Amino acid sequence: MSETVASVSALIVKTLLANPKVPRDINGSSKIVEDLAFDSLAVMNFVMEIEDTLDVSVPLDRLADIRTIDDLAACIVSLKQAS
Amino acid sequence: MSIFSKYEGLASALASVTAGGGRNPFDVVIEKPISSTVGLIEGRETLLFGTNNYLGLSQSPAAINAAVEAAKAYGVGTTGSRIANGTQGLHRQLEERLSAFFRRRHCMVFSTGYQANLGTISALAGKDDYLLLDADSHASIYDGSRLGHAQVIRFRHNDADDLHKRLRRLEGTPGSKLVVVEGIYSMMGDVVPMAEFAAVKRETGAWLLADEAHSVGVMGKHGRGVAEADGVEDDVDFVVGTFSKSLGTVGGYCVSNHAGLDLIRLCSRPYMFTASLPPEVIAATMAALTELENHPELRIRLMDNARRLHTGLQAAGLRTGPQASPVVSVILDDVAVAVAFWNRLLDLGVYVNLSLPPATPDQHPLLRTSVMATHTPAEIDRAVDIFATVAREMGISRAA
Numbered sequence: 346m347s348e349t350v351a352s353v354s355a356l357i358v359k360t361l362l363a364n365p366k367v368p369r370d371i372n373g374s375s376k377i378v379e380d381l382a383f384d385s386l387a388v389m390n391f392v393m394e395i396e397d398t399l400d401v402s403v404p405l406d407r408l409a410d411i412r413t414i415d416d417l418a419a420c421i422v423s424l425k426q427a428s
Numbered sequence: 429m430s431i432f433s434k435y436e437g438l439a440s441a442l443a444s445v446t447a448g449g450g451r452n453p454f455d456v457v458i459e460k461p462i463s464s465t466v467g468l469i470e471g472r473e474t475l476l477f478g479t480n481n482y483l484g485l486s487q488s489p490a491a492i493n494a495a496v497e498a499a500k501a502y503g504v505g506t507t508g509s510r511i512a513n514g515t516q517g518l519h520r521q522l523e524e525r526l527s528a529f530f531r532r533r534h535c536m537v538f539s540t541g542y543q544a545n546l547g548t549i550s551a552l553a554g555k556d557d558y559l560l561l562d563a564d565s566h567a568s569i570y571d572g573s574r575l576g577h578a579q580v581i582r583f584r585h586n587d588a589d590d591l592h593k594r595l596r597r598l599e600g601t602p603g604s605k606l607v608v609v610e611g612i613y614s615m616m617g618d619v620v621p622m623a624e625f626a627a628v629k630r631e632t633g634a635w636l637l638a639d640e641a642h643s644v645g646v647m648g649k650h651g652r653g654v655a656e657a658d659g660v661e662d663d664v665d666f667v668v669g670t671f672s673k674s675l676g677t678v679g680g681y682c683v684s685n686h687a688g689l690d691l692i693r694l695c696s697r698p699y700m701f702t703a704s705l706p707p708e709v710i711a712a713t714m715a716a717l718t719e720l721e722n723h724p725e726l727r728i729r730l731m732d733n734a735r736r737l738h739t740g741l742q743a744a745g746l747r748t749g750p751q752a753s754p755v756v757s758v759i760l761d762d763v764a765v766a767v768a769f770w771n772r773l774l775d776l777g778v779y780v781n782l783s784l785p786p787a788t789p790d791q792h793p794l795l796r797t798s799v800m801a802t803h804t805p806a807e808i809d810r811a812v813d814i815f816a817t818v819a820r821e822m823g824i825s826r827a828a
Binding site: 384385386387389390393400401402403404405406428 | 558563573579580581582584594597598785786791
């Protein structure tokens with residue numbers, strides 16, 4: 346079954362909530378840097394976890410345009426479709 | 429609004445580091461080196477355990493004499509870039525010396541090690557190519573990836589299987605795949621499993637670049653680095669390195685058997701648009717290379733010293749990196765504790781590097797030490813004793 350932005354976004358939120366330091370009230374609109382207080386390294390390491398779950402690689406330059414969890418989900422879905 | 433407003437977070441982070449009345453760790457001045465292992469800091473003789481001067485060659489009499497003679501013969505600068513008026517006979521000589529040392533046909537010399545990574549990586553991996561970087565790569569590698577236009581993918585640190593997985597995802601995708609690893613990683617001192625990466629490279633047809641900045645002069649029978657030590661030099665397409673570690677001067681290089689490397693001279697911006705190395709640095713580097721080649725016992729002493737420090741710090745109840753190498757880091761949990769520990773070490777006469785997240789793996793602050801062949805056993809034992817004293821004072825020793 347192919348992933349949708351909504352399903353990937355839900356998976357990202359679930360993965361994030363496994364980290365006790367992440368605020369409990371996050372959703373697809375949450376901003377990854379501002380709302381989650383992730384620095385650049387934390388963002389890259391977190392994306393690596395999602396990559397493994399979904400068997401996709403997200404090039405670093407794509408991260409520059411990503412602000413929210415939904416942005417990341419949309420990016421991953423487009424990469425999956427392209428492959 | 430000030431142009432510096434965006435750095436308010438940085439300013440407050442720095443203020444918190446110095447809040448307890450401690451020093452600014454990024455502003456320590458070594459007033460004068462007294463030897464390769466002792467420097468004058470705050471007017472006191474201080475043991476140097478954070479200089480990356482692995483073989484002590486920054487103070488080599490042969491290198492110093494060579495620099496003096498070269499300055500007298502050639503002057504002190506080139507006032508030009510390599511592709512304009514900045515290539516002199518000495519630059520060619522140095523490139524030939526490095527080619528011979530590494531047994532590779534081609535060599536390019538850069539003005540710093542940072543620029544060597546920047547200039548090599550940005551030029552090799554073009555717009556339609558893929559760069560695969562170890563997650564713990566040095567800043568110069570990440571910056572090189574940003575200067576070029578390749579797609580950049582990270583793989584898990586020192587994990588050849590993870591690289592393989594990511595290369596598999598790229599199967600059938602047009603463009604060259606350039607994998608970048610380091611010989612010894614500069615924060616934790618851990619060594620790359622080069623043979624495992626070489627196997628992945630052979631299987632997938634990727635290109636392999638090894639940054640041996642911290643491992644040349646340190647590892648391998650002839651000091652050519654981890655690729656030599658692991659017997660896989662033929663699988664490494666490009667070796668990048670620096671003169672500012674085991675050779676004790678400044679500058680960087682890339683060596684390769686691929687003739688295409690010479691084309692990079694015409695498109696690598698960090699090579700083309702900066703002044704070339706001055707004559708005295710080149711002469712000192714060549715003299716230091718001779719020392720490195722003629723004194724293999726320095727490498728043996730260096731690794732003996734590394735094991736002595738690594739074992740000593742562990743016996744003192746401190747948590748260190750996984751293996752004894754010339755970089756030995758003490759891993760702490762809390763930034764404030766690391767700052768206080770580092771200040772106290774300097775009070776008691778030991779200089780190490782304070783490394784703070786996000787520049788460190790896993791968000792842990794580090795007290796990063798580097799060992800030299802020229803450290804005496806007594807100097808190492810003294811440093812370990814001071815580490816143990818501070819750990820006890822701060823109640824963080826894990827020892828019984």
